[in-house]
Amino acid sequence: MFILDQYQIHLQGAALFAPLTAQLSSRDVLAIQGPSGSGKSTLLADICGVLNPVFFSTGALTLNDRNLRDLSVDQRNVGILFQDDLLFPHLNVYDNLAFGLPSGLSRDVRDQRIHNALEEAGLTGFAPRDIATLSGGQRSRIALLRTLLSEPDLILLDEPFSKLDQQLRTQFRGWVFEHIAEQNIPSILVTHDPADIPEGSQRLTLNKEPANA
Incomplete structure (x- = not known):
């Protein structure tokens, strides 16, 4: 509340x-x-x-x-989503999403949560992608997923x-x-x-x- x-x-x-x-x-x-x-x-x-x-x-x-x-x-x-996606250009999609996850998770749990998030967003297989190769819409979806993964x-x-x-x-x-x-x-x-x-x-x-x- x-x-x-x-x-x-x-x-x-x-x-x-x-x-x-x-x-x-x-x-x-x-x-x-x-x-x-x-x-x-x-x-x-x-x-x-x-x-x-x-x-x-x-x-x-x-x-x-x-x-x-x-x-x-x-x-x-509190999570926030801005006009600009503010993704880290030196990290790939997986590492950008991992940044939003709570600390202390095992590698297997991190992998599963990121896989599930990408699948729900229609971005299956995007984990190793360089941020620079994404379209504006794809970057926006990654930014929201990162925010939501932080719970x-x-x-x-x-x-x-x-x-x-x-x-x-x-x-x-x-x-x-x-x-x-x-x-x-x-x-x-x-x-x-x-x-x-x-x-x-x-x-x-x-x-x-x-x-x-």
């Missing part, structure tokens, strides 16, 4: 947006919209634990009954479809939310495009806090 309650981000004593309240259970999607500079990516940074120290937040920010502000980045168990409690999607052409965008968008739902993970999507938002999602729009509030 992810909870925002009367949540705000402040810069130099001024709130970036009006208070937000939302609650997400397994498979729930929260779509966050707002103009550029309204604080969308800053909100995701706070959830991840990498908020620039010039900002500070107030209100409840909890995940599975844990106050995220009390936890370091590696303790939060996050919450996944953040920061404009992950914006650089894809329209046909690939539509296909990848459905594939992403299908795989997230299969793992019963709540997700938060930041997007400028209403078409990216799955049916039934919760929605929040970041509106600037009135100066006299």
